[in-house]
Amino acid sequence: MSTIELVGFSSSILIGISLGLIGGGGSILTLPVLVYLMGINPIMSTAYSLFVVGATSLVGSVNYMRHQQVNYKAALVFSVPSFLAVYLTRKFLVPAIPDPIFTTAAFTLSKDVAIMLFFALVMLAASISMIRDKNKAQKAEGPVQFNLPLIALEGALVGTLTGIVGAGGGFLIIPALVLLARLPMKMAVGTSLLIIAVKSLIGFLGDLSNIPVDWPFLLEFTGLSIIGIFVGSYLSRFVPGQKLKKAFGYFVLVMGVLILVKETLL
Template sequence: MEIIEVLGYVGSLFIGIVLGIIGGGGSILTVPILVYALTLNPVVATAYSLFVVGATSLVGAVKNMMKGLVDIKTAIIFAIPAFIAVYLTRAYLIPAIPDQLFELGNLMVTKNLAIMLFFAVIMLLSSVSMIRNKNKESRPDERITYNYPLIVVEGFVVGVVTGIVGAGGGFLIIPALVLLAKLPMKKAVATSLLIIAVKSLIGFLGDIQNLDIDWVFLLIFTAISVLGIFIGIRLNSFIDGKKLKKLFGWFVLIMGVYIIYRELSA
């Protein structure tokens, strides 16, 4: 096993640790680790990422449900359009995209290049969200209300984005739950994990019919990530999650810029 491959598995542990400490963000590293450290094709990497993200988020969601932090009704309202969108994206949209899209000067824009560049843009947006960290907290006595049309639209958009890049989309989901459903921040974070788990795992079903899945590798990678979540949850008692989230945001920003540079200079 080469050093870069070992680093890939170490990266899977890091994904879980970050998820355990700050409740999100770690999944944004899954695709770069799978593509650059473990040399998987971007289409396969985004598919595997859905499974890893879904399984690890499910662990966190179950833990939060036991604490009574998950708003089931809100999760259902948001998750239904999200998992429909992510399933359709993985089952039909991604396979329908041609391998070569168009030529831009001397640069041939391929499906793999487009996916990685779009993923890098999502990383940049996610990093800004983590660095700013200005989600408005609702008052404890504020009644939970539901803006159904906007929640459905947001759920569908998040589902399409998740289907393309294979990331959880927590940076889009949490603000939507706070602003559109008036959930307190703790409930929004906990509920988002359940939404991420459901839509990611159902989206992965769309890939099973199109890809040959290496289940041994995928289950090992996922198990290491889940182990990382438990480590992160334990470390959460000793580390300031807000400060780490901002620091991690800068790391994701640098990674996003690196991906754009690497893909365009290849």
């Protein structure tokens, strides 16, 4: 095993720690680790990311279920359109994207590069969501209620995003659950982990007929990530979640900028 691969497997633990600490962010790390450290092409990496994040989030959600911090009605309303969107995106939309997307005499935009650029933009959006002040969102908490059309619409949008870039979308799901369903923050995190888990694993199922899967590698990588989520859940007892989320947001911002620079200028 090369040094870079060793760093890549070690980073899988950080993916789980991120999910355990702040209930999201794992998918933001997974795709760059798989592409740049493990040398897997972006199309395959988005599929692997769905499995890694889905399995890890599922394990993490169990602890929230035990403490009755999952709102199953909100999960259902959000999930049905999201599940359908992610499955259809992975099954039909991603394979239908042409490669190259377009080409001229001076420039060619390949499918792999386009996915990484789009993912970098998602990272920038995620960083802004994590850095900005969440007080307004937290103040919106009140009696649980449901804006059904908006929750369903955001579910479909997040599902499509998940299908394209392999991102779980926790940075979009949690604000939606807090603002549109008025869930308490901890319950929103637990519900988000369950949604991410099932949505991501359903999206991965849409890939099984399109790509060959290296199961020994994928299971080893995922197993380390699951160890990480136990570590993250333990550390969350001692680390203020809001401060950590903001610090992680700045890290994601830097990573997004670096990916944009690498894919466009280097």
